Amino acid sequence: MRIAVVGATGLVGGEMLKVLAERQVQITELIPVASERSAGKKITFKGKEYTIVGMKAAIELKPDIAIFSAGGSISLEFAPQFAAVGTIVIDNSSAWRMSPEHKLVVPEINAGLLTKEDKIIANPNCSTIQMVVALAPLHKKYKIKRIVVSTYQSVSGSGIKAVNQMEAERKGEEAEPAYPHAIDKNVLPHIDVFLDNGYTKEEMKMVNETKKIMGDDNIQVTATAVRIPVVGGHSEAVNVEFEQDFDLKDVRDLMANTPGVVLQDDVQNNVYPMPLDAHGKDEVFVGRLRRDETQPNTLNMWIVADNLRKGAATNAVQIAEYLIDQFWSVKA
Ligand code: 2RA
Secondary structure (H helix, E strand, O other): OOEEOOOOHHHHHHHHHHHHHHOOOOOOOOOOOOOOOOOEEEEEEOOEEOOOHHHHHHHHOOEEEEEEEOOOOHHHHHHHHHHHOEEEEEOOOOOOOOOOOOOOHHHHHHHHOOOOOOOOOOOOOHHHHHHHHHHHHHHHHOOOEEEEEEEEHHHHOOOOHHHHHHHHOOOOOOOOOOOOOOOOOOEEOOOEEEEEOOHHHHHHHHHHHHHHOOOOOOOOEEEEEEEOOOOOOOEEEEEEEEOEEEEEEEHHHHHHHHOEEEEEEHHHHHHHHOOHOOOOOOEEEEEEEEOOOOOOOEEEEEEEEEEHHHHHHHHHHHHHHHHHHHHOOOOO
C-alpha cells in the first residue's frame, strides 16, 4: 500500500506515523506530506529516512490512501484533488464530518457502511469517538434517549502551541498564548469558538456527530466541553438516559466484553480510568458505572481515552486497516 500522511509534522500526524508502524500496516511506500515550508525535511519511519513532500508532489504520486490531519481548509482544498487521482482520503478535520455525502466512521460501530465508492471518509472528533465507542453497545441494547456530557479535555487536543503555553506557565516562563487565559492551574469552559446558541463548536460536534455515527437523530445530546491542564487524554462524565431500564451488572458485563473498551471499575480499590493511564493506549476506558438515582433508566459513567490515539490517529488507521482488508486484500 502507498500511504500518504498529510500533516506529518503535526501532533496528530506524528501519532499517525507511530500507530501505522506499531500496527504494522502493510505499507510499500510511505509519503509524508506537509506544507511547502517543511518540504525537503526528513522524518524516520520504521528505521528508514523519508523526505517530506508538498501537496502537489504527493498528489502526483497517487497514493492508495491519504490520511489527513492538516485542518479543515487544507482538507477542503486538497482532499478532492487526491480523490480525483484515485486516492482514498481519511480526514481527521471537521470539513466532511456532517456532509450528507460523506461517511463519519468509528470502525467498531459503523465501518460496515463503507464501500469502494467512498473516496473521502471523515474521522470523528476525538471527544465524540471515545463517547460513542462506549455508548454504541448500550444504545443497541437499551436505546438511548438523552446524553448529558461534561468533558475534561487534554491540552494536546488544542495543538502544540497550547501544550507549550501550559508547560511555560508551569515553569513561570513566557510563551506565545494559544488561549486567552492561563491554562495551568486553571480549567477553561472554552474549546473552539462560541456559536450564536451559546455553545462552542466542540460541544455541537459532540451533539451532531453522535447522532450521525449512531444513525439515530432522536438521540438528544447536550455537552459542556472543558479544557484542563493535562496531556494524556480526554475524560468525560456521561449521564445517559435510556428508553428501557437496565441491570447494572449487565451493563458492566457488556462494557467488559465490548471490543475497544476496557472496564476499569473497582472504586473500593481506587480503580477508575485516568488520562495518565490511558496515555499512549488505543482503548477507551470506562469506569464509575452507577445508576442515576434521581431519574429512572439513567446511568452515570466516566470515559477516558488518549485523544491523539483512539481520538484521532488510531481511529483513522483502523479505518485504513478496514479498507485494506475489505477492498485490497487478495481474498484467500
Ligand atoms: C480539542 N477535540 O480537543 C478538539 C480538537 N482536537 O481541541
